[in-house]
Amino acid sequence: MTSRIDDLTARTRAFIDEHVIPVEDKSDGDIAAAGGEPVRTSLQALARSAGVFAPHAPTAYGGMGLNMVDRAPIFEAAGRSLFGPMALGINAPDEGNLHLLDQVASDAQRARYLAPLADGTVRSAFAMTEPPPGAGSDPSALLTAAVPTGDGWVINGRKKFITGADGAGFLIVMARTSGGATMFLVPADRPGIGLVRHVTTMDKSMLGGHCELSFDAVRVDAADVLGEVDQGFRYAQVRLGPARLTHVMRWLGAAQRAHETAVAYVSGRSAFGSPLARQGMVELMIADNEIDLAATRSLLLTACRVLDAGGPGREETSLAKVFGAEALHRVADRAVQMCGGAGVSADLPVARIAREIRPFRIYDGPSEVHRMSLARRAVRRYGDSCRTPGGQ
Amino acid sequence: MTSRIDDLTARTRAFIDEHVIPVEDKSDGDIAAAGGEPVRTSLQALARSAGVFAPHAPTAYGGMGLNMVDRAPIFEAAGRSLFGPMALGINAPDEGNLHLLDQVASDAQRARYLAPLADGTVRSAFAMTEPPPGAGSDPSALLTAAVPTGDGWVINGRKKFITGADGAGFLIVMARTSGGATMFLVPADRPGIGLVRHVTTMDKSMLGGHCELSFDAVRVDAADVLGEVDQGFRYAQVRLGPARLTHVMRWLGAAQRAHETAVAYVSGRSAFGSPLARQGMVELMIADNEIDLAATRSLLLTACRVLDAGGPGREETSLAKVFGAEALHRVADRAVQMCGGAGVSADLPVARIAREIRPFRIYDGPSEVHRMSLARRAVRRYGDSCRTPGGQ
Amino acid sequence: MTSRIDDLTARTRAFIDEHVIPVEDKSDGDIAAAGGEPVRTSLQALARSAGVFAPHAPTAYGGMGLNMVDRAPIFEAAGRSLFGPMALGINAPDEGNLHLLDQVASDAQRARYLAPLADGTVRSAFAMTEPPPGAGSDPSALLTAAVPTGDGWVINGRKKFITGADGAGFLIVMARTSGGATMFLVPADRPGIGLVRHVTTMDKSMLGGHCELSFDAVRVDAADVLGEVDQGFRYAQVRLGPARLTHVMRWLGAAQRAHETAVAYVSGRSAFGSPLARQGMVELMIADNEIDLAATRSLLLTACRVLDAGGPGREETSLAKVFGAEALHRVADRAVQMCGGAGVSADLPVARIAREIRPFRIYDGPSEVHRMSLARRAVRRYGDSCRTPGGQ
């Protein structure tokens, strides 16, 4: 099994190096500048030929059905290029949406939504976040509402930062319902859905952008309720745990590439009479990168094992996400610093990798919210059972 | 005097708010997208009308002749907009070049180069940095060479990261000469100067870009040697001390604006049942910003006082530069984090300010080189005079 | 004036080196192990002879009457030894108490309490902090209460961490009164005052320890109310601003000594084939120490100038305190690291300096409380006046 994964990792990496990185480098990692949707189509075709497409999808849908532990090295190899996950069909939000559908969708929904998502025929989006004062860091502030009509539902509201929405075939929309929140599968061409604008963000590699959407009396069929009514927040958790980890896997690949680029850069240069790579302040940055990468990988695999064993892993995924988001940006930032002037330029991939990773400290739950949640768990665990001698 | 400076600061800030920030906001701080050279011309005309133009230039050349301590609040006010320094004619590298000319240039050179630079008729560039293995962090690696001919000099070499070179009226070129290095004043249209390319960098606000230039047998008149032959490294120090401080002043303004934007942002929003601005983790970021801004300002003014008193201030300018470059980027980065999704978008100026400040940890001497120099001074100071009891 | 201060600084430093440091080194900075009260008496006599005693006290009381800016280098020189401030009579809490009395006390109180404090005849303590749930980080939780009787007051309550209480001649006691809080001057031998215990703490250099005290129906004369009834919280602020700064001055001296010790240590040693002092990771620690020391000094002097100009300087003293407490401990910690095994031993003063400075992040307001206060000021300043374009 391990050798199968090792082999797939090696082939994935070779595919990324040969086919994907050149496209990224030419466009400085800006998917729109690179050509957008046609780039996805052609790269996915190449990935399919190379036998590296859809490692995450259920085998019934043409994928490889890998568990979380086995995904880790493959996703990391794909993440070495900012366009690598898209090339393999394992980019956010499609990869998380596929997982959610596989857990919750009905047979009809699987045929209509999951199957074309798994084979790359369509892209998807996950419409939960809203402009303030709606759902953001605090999902319970959800304002978009769905009300039942005779034969279905009508959705009204506004969504923001909906990654990949422009060009998506369908959306998973989270809306308030009488007893909580509900998820709906909504074809993107449904009347009443408006693309207000692309939000311009520092990251440029996500196909379909980060969109602001309006929902004006959008009708949804009863059959397109995903799972049960009022269970939306629960399903969001089902989606979030693994989605956080696959984010970490992908960004780990990007940070690892930034690190290797920087080490190679300093290896070939000298200043003040000695090789850069042997100067202590540079060695410190190299070592700190090694430490941050290793600690991220360790926390990631710890969490993967919990999920593979069937656990919810709320705490473990939170730990891997919050540490990874910060550590991997530190890695990329040090890589920039090590490369000096070249590091802030588009001549090397390091500046663009730093730019793309930075928002991960905010996306999928800001570090502050994860920390609040980790702290509250610790207080529940240690707050009562321990005595504090002498502290009065 | 103080009230004159307070008044000028207030008028500068009002000018920036009214005339400059709208131009920056519309273009996300990308000067090329904003329109380039014509934007400079029109903003400088407005600044002249508003009586805020050229606070740094000698009064003999139409400026206000402010010393370093008085420049600090004015440059900070200008720096609130990424285009503000350009609007006032105090952007890098023009401002540092003007200072250098004022210290070193002959009368004829003052008339030909300093005067039009002071009144905004032309822009300039400072051509010192070279592609590896030439002069970079370590200026002594200088490869570009000037050799005397009958009536002047001929320069051959290559330069990189030459800010503002595209469109500059003249360049100050540092070249190796037999006894060290020499600075030359070179009109930009001189034959043999090639614009190899614009280096694409993460920062976008500098008019004229960061250019790679080739010098192929470029002839320079004997009268265009700046100061004395072989004294280039000494003049580079003359330029660098104040140039570092004015960099800090300008970026202080940008970081201060990012901070104020973030504080205003969190003041109006709530999550998890309480105002963001009263949540401890947000208060921590606000306070750390206040601390970083105050410490930068204190170190800056300490160094300004040394320069105004005639000192070289090598150590004080290094301290202000290395601390400021790191602290101000931390401020901008925290501002991004406080603003959440909006923080990584172009809807607010914080992401763009973070992007523009980041290279300052590399430009004008990487943090590592400043630290090496600070450490070696400390070792000279404390290495011999102190006994270490008991340490054997 | 400056040369007078330079001279006094030099003489203070020479005095500390010659007379105080040997006593500290022999006892690893533990004042009880060094001999306690008699050590104070003899060192103060020597300081008086050397003309360096009581630089802070009003000239009317035999001191030098220095303002805050002039105190800074003197107190720093004294702080080089953990026993230095005690030797000069400028240790906490005496120095802050003297300042408070000078601002608030009546003529009779000045004669009875201030005069003997200024000349070192007695020591004093400041009894504000209480065991939980009383006054700690949050002074408004004050539980100790004073109620008026016919001819004075009766105090009941409990105090904790009362520095110097054991052996003090009098206490300044903060107690709740009907309209707020009131300060009382209380001779230490007044019946009802109990020394519950010395709280064992990581710092060992404070004469009289950190005591827990009980007040059981302690009678105070009406004439011993300090200032006006119910104005205790206001006077606490009068005391706190300068007291914070003199803390920073003293710890600056200790951290500076740790730094110099470490630089001297690494200057004389080699490992892996090169001098320690030229290895990049060591240079980084040296440079970061230089930066932290310089930034602390800059923030300190900025705040001193505000106080000398008559300002309350709440924000400036808070900035200097919170930054200084953290930066100076970092300096001492890096000094420990630079000295390796010797650094964690009593052979060098660095470990003991780190141990003594650490509590300063908690004493005189924990960093968290200062940050909360800094953040709230920033929110008041920037929260309303700024618009946040586009952030919705």
Add this chain to the structure above:
Amino acid sequence: MTSRIDDLTARTRAFIDEHVIPVEDKSDGDIAAAGGEPVRTSLQALARSAGVFAPHAPTAYGGMGLNMVDRAPIFEAAGRSLFGPMALGINAPDEGNLHLLDQVASDAQRARYLAPLADGTVRSAFAMTEPPPGAGSDPSALLTAAVPTGDGWVINGRKKFITGADGAGFLIVMARTSGGATMFLVPADRPGIGLVRHVTTMDKSMLGGHCELSFDAVRVDAADVLGEVDQGFRYAQVRLGPARLTHVMRWLGAAQRAHETAVAYVSGRSAFGSPLARQGMVELMIADNEIDLAATRSLLLTACRVLDAGGPGREETSLAKVFGAEALHRVADRAVQMCGGAGVSADLPVARIAREIRPFRIYDGPSEVHRMSLARRAVRRYGDSCRTPGGQ
């Protein structure tokens, strides 16, 4: 198997709570103040009765023969008390020495040295470090020398920071021999061994102290060469890998206890009108502790798995050591901060835990040396194989 380890962990923790922590608390973690050797004897007897003694020793010698992965939770549970590892016989340096003997010793040496070490009859020391300019961070600077005589060896030299030497039954002495370095088993009562002094250090919990020793013509039998002549540096690596990890395990327990103490402390208190445990800046410290503890545990287990699989794990043990030493001290330092005044006192164990963990950033290889080694490995790995596009 897991349930056996879970059970042993639970029993170990219960034993530590009941029998060991009271002894530690009474003496503020100072083993000399607690009573020294008799405390060891009585606690080890109790541990034997409780069935928790010697989990690491080979079963042939009465131990439990646990591998590294299984040791981790047991050693962590023991480490909750500073005296816990001593009580179980798994303290440094005995535990590492036992491992080394088990790998290298002859049958006669096993009977004479390993057996009494395993059952707690004697203690041992590992004499490698020397005073400058001898072996320290850089072992190759070894100065102590052994020369062959007719029937054995004669050792001359000086050692420093030899933990546990005072009272040890035997020493493992590293000495230079003609072809490198050799390890010798030396009974502690051998003539010529002098106890120069106890080095006073910030940590106080190690029985037998950190000693400076002199070796003046100390004779060693040929049969007491450990392993082969000239293989000392190789054996030092055999010892160091697992020794680093068991250090991390033990300190993990101490840091975990500090964290739990602090969480319990803040859970019961309020300030400024809200519970401390719900204030954001406190939650941040709690969460950062959780992150540091989890990341240390993950890196530790990753390295344990490599060693259990027979790998040398140089890189993995280095990563776990350098990250753990820094992270665990951060945890203890935050615990101090959370507990405020009580945190710097002996009323709670947090200050003493911080004090004991701090030297771990220096002992067993300073962080700087581990980082240098990690960096050089990375340069070997990535320095050649990668191209750096565009960086010239």
